[in-house]
Amino acid sequence: MRVSLKDVAQRAGVSIKTVSNVVNNYQHVTPAMRARVQQAIDELGYRPNLTARHLRKGRTGIIALALPELGNPYFAELAGAVVDAAARHDYTVLLDHTGGLREREILVSQGFSARVIDGLILSPIELETEDLRARSDDAPLVLLGERRYDLPHDHIAIDNIAGARAAVRHLLDLGRRRIAFLGARRDRTHQPAHLRQLGWQAELAASGVAEEASLIGPTQGWERSDGAGAMAALLDAGQRPDAVFAYNDLIAIGAMRVLFERGLRVPEDVAVVGFDDITEGRFGAVTLTTIAPDKQAIARLAVESIIASLAGEENRPRQLQPEFALVARESTLGRR
Structure with missing residues (x-):
């Protein structure tokens, strides 16, 4: 049978109210009393009934998280961070x-009811302002990513232009001058790829390095194969850069594979920087320099926004x- 507050109170020899105060981490409990109740909780294996706790407040205890690509390691890692942040509440x-x-x-933005979820964290790619204005769900909404909406919802995003400039500045400081950008999405100017390309352009211009349109490698997607294809296309066109700044780590990893296959060394011949700091980038034969967004902070701020x-x-x-940080x-840098 499920262990109740009453069972814990009887084992500890205290009132149910005292047990409740300990479980809810109220401050006005002496350390000795807290230890006594905690011992009873541990002995009986008591677990709080979170569903009942939320229902008493008129809530469900559920936050929805909608992401564009769960197969992308960045979004998978971000989802894990949101789960951890939500669990703390x-x-x-x-x-x-x-x-x-x-x-x-x-469908996601309009299809939930406040009776099903307490809030929605959404990372949109194609959603338009009028879509959100038509939203009838009154559950709190937090937006992630680079799309800007003039609407009463919190919005969380790192500075993509500044992150891209930091990546390019790192390469310039190493003496690289023919820096390619892989991952351009010319048909979608509201996406982060556009902002990161702007950062690439801005840092080159600020350093007096001529931007070469021939070193821009467009891609259709965000995967390793897209990076491999874009890198191969540049090399096949006779455009060999001495450095690559990739839209994300997956594109950078795909590009490094092609460089290896073509007999080019990383970083001696071509230095490579990615974006996202996914776990995979830390364990390749050549570990990947990257721009690391604070995924834990993004998750924490999103959940705290819903709670607030x-x-x-x-x-x-x-x-x-x-x-964000350059890693x-x-x-x-090569092996040291």
Whole structure:
């Protein structure tokens, strides 16, 4: 049978209220009393009934998280961080995959009821402002990523232009001058690839290095195969860069594979920088230099935004900008 607060109270020889205070981490409990109750909890194996706790507050205890690509390691790692952040507030995360398709993003943004979830964290790719204005669901919404909407919802995104400039500055400081950009998406100017290309251009211009359009490698997607294809296309066209800045780590990893197959050394012949700091980049034959967004901060801010909205806190909407860091590894520095 399920262990109750009453069972714990009887084992500890205290009131049910005292047990509740300990379970809910209220401050006005003496250390000795807290230890006594905790011992009883451990002995009986008591677990709080989180569902009942949320229902008493008129909530479900569920936050929905909708991401464009669960197969992408960056989004998988971000999802794990959101799950961990939500758990610290006794929330469960319901995960959905939109594929970056507008119809799926509309369905997710409008298809939940506040009676099903307490809040939605959404990373949109194609969603338009009018889609969100038509939203009837009154559950709190937090937006992730680079799309800007003039709407009363918190928005969380790192500074992609600044991150790209830091990557290019690192390569320039190493003496590289023919720096390719892989991952351009010329048909979608609202995506992060466009912002990262702008950062590439801005840092080259600030350093007096001529931008070479022939060193821009467009891709259709974000995968390793896209990076391999873009790198092969540049080399086949006789455009050999001395460095590559890739839209993300997967494209960078695909590019490094082609460089290896063509007999080019990383970083001696071509230095490579990615973006996202996925785990895979730390364990290749050549570890990957990358721009590392603070995924833990993104997750924490998103969950805390939902919690604050549920508590009725004002000062919305907010534009929140987590930090990033350049992590230099073997793909630019070599083995030391």
